[in-house]
Amino acid sequence: MLLTQQDREKALILKLARRLGRNRTALIPILQAVQEELGFVSEFAMQYTADLMGISASEVLGVATFFHFINKKPKGKFIIRLSRDMSSMMKGAKAVAHQLENDLGIRFGHTTPDGMFTLEWTSCIGMNYQAPAMMVNNEVFSNLTPPKVHRIIEDCRQEFNTRRPTVGNVGETYANTLNYTNHEVNSGLTRAVTMSPAEVIAELTLSGLRGRGGAGFPTGIKWKLAAAAKGETKYVICNADEGEPGTFKDRIILGKYANMVFEGMTVAAYAIGARAGVVYLRWEYTHLRPHLEAVLESRRKANLLGDDILGKEGFSFDIHIHMGAGAYVCGEETALIESLEGRRGEPRNRPPYPAERGFLNQPTVVNNVETLATLSCILSRGAKWFASMGTERSKGFKLFSVSGDCSRPGVYELPWGITVDQLLETVDAKGAKAVQIGGYTGHLVPARQFDRRLAYEDLGIGGSIIVYGPDRDMLEVAENYLEFFVEESCGQCTTCRVGNQKLLEGIRLLQRGKCSNRYLDDLISLSETVKLASKCGLGQASPNVMIALNAHFKDEILARPVQGAL
Secondary structure, eight states: OOOOHHHHHHHHHHHHHHHHOSSGGGHHHHHHHHHHHHSSOOHHHHHHHHHHHTSOHHHHHHHHHHSTTSOSSOOOSEEEEEEOSHHHHHTTHHHHHHHHHHHHTOOTTEEOTTSSEEEEEESOOSOGGGOSOEEETTEEEOSOOHHHHHHHHHHHHHHTTTOOOOOOOOOOOEEOOHHHHTOOTTHHHHHHTTSOHHHHHHHHHHHTOBOSSSSOOBHHHHHHHHHHSOOSSOEEEEEEOOOSTTOOHHHHHHHHOHHHHHHHHHHHHHHHTOOEEEEEEOGGGGGGHHHHHHHHHHHHHTTSSBSSGGGOTTOOBEEEEEEOOSOGGGGSHHHHHHHHTTSOOOOOOSSSOTTTSOGGGSOEEEEEHHHHHHHHHHHHHOHHHHHTSBOSSSBSEEEEEEEESOSSOEEEEEETTOBHHHHHHHTTOTTOSEEEESSTTSEEEEGGGTTOBSSTTTTOSOOEEEEEOTTOOHHHHHHHHHHHHHHHOOSOOHHHHHHHHHHHHHHHHHHTTOOOHHHHHHHHHHHHHHHHHOSSHHHHHTTHHHHHHHHHSHHHHTOOOOTTOO
16 A cells, blocks of 8 residues: 555654654654655644644644744755855855856745755854855855856756765864863863862852853853752753854864863763753754764763763763754743743743753753853863953953954954954954944944953953954945844844834835934934843844944945935
């Protein structure tokens, strides 16, 4: 008897449920596995998965429609996603896009009639230093030119019936991560297990290390809260959802120093009493997963994971990798936890904080990739060594992802407290008119303020640096930012969902020379409302670019001739 398509889907989902479980936490992995096998997730697959888990089909649909990389309809065998972050646009992404459309005979958002190619834009894929870049399925291609993308498409056509393309050309970046390079792997963990958990936390607190992911919360305090919290099972989560446009340092760390990240997670587990760890890896970094799995397996064989780690009786801890599904907002720790639990990645109300009640309502520490790698160095060399660098309020060193109009893009390890001018000299960026510090949600700093410092007490902690040269159109920059925020807003807050749309409309009016000074004042007032009334960091920071344009580039943005005027 011939099996129908629905029969095949049922058999596949049953097999997946036996392997992954029927708990809600398995929902997104099951949907991803169905898509990997069948190319998309049908309405029937959603309904059948919902029945197995005892939840409504509308909940499964709500999750599937929230994430960018869960396909609800069939797409091409080769899905081409061209990055549209500002660094890519500055380096020629528009010309590459035109070549793709010409070669494929379709516009962005469409699939070729033969079902071979789908062409889409996507946000930053962590390749800003080799822009423009794109993904073909899970393969990454960088330093693109129109002739190069033509060859890639021809290679896909030739390989279509045999295998996926394996001609990805991701190269190395300049990275002066001296402290990471000189770290003796596992020396921090080896030292930690000779101390009590309380002593480990005290050492980290003394160092002054603050989270490198965005909020800058003191790491030692976070761990102390989690250690004191009551719970049956405690968790350590590595936030590897590096979605801030212009940031690629975590991708470099995971590729070069994965052992340090896992070492840091294991130290955290020892300090707070956790037995389970999760790496939440952004979907765009799928190509890193085989490498990370291999490192984890080698650590298990070396008794650096598993039971009685390094001979420490009762110290048991292991790590698994959970793939994200494409949502910028999941970089926020509570949205990330919602996603891990099989829900839409919408930020939670706080308190309670994750250290008290996080993943599965248990005490949870969420640290980002750089934080975990750095604390491995601290436990190895001591808190005083780390605190001797930087400034009084900003201890230690920081990794910065630098891209845009500079001669030496890459990852730079620098002490806190250097000025923007000093950084620009280091990366050979002459004549810059502005620098974006901390990604799209950070500070747009004009040339007259290049004496400001990269430190918590001044420009904050963001690791993304985008340099804008003297000829860059700042309204084009702002439009790119706001298009990103409109696309990535989770929609919970009306101010964010609707307010960012209105700000984008205002930018486009300014581009056409049709925005009055009075209307610009209204846009600034709206910006302040969006910042004040939004629930999470996206809405609280998305208007920053509008406010910065008004403060620093008002003459430039109001000087546009009316389009169509003589």
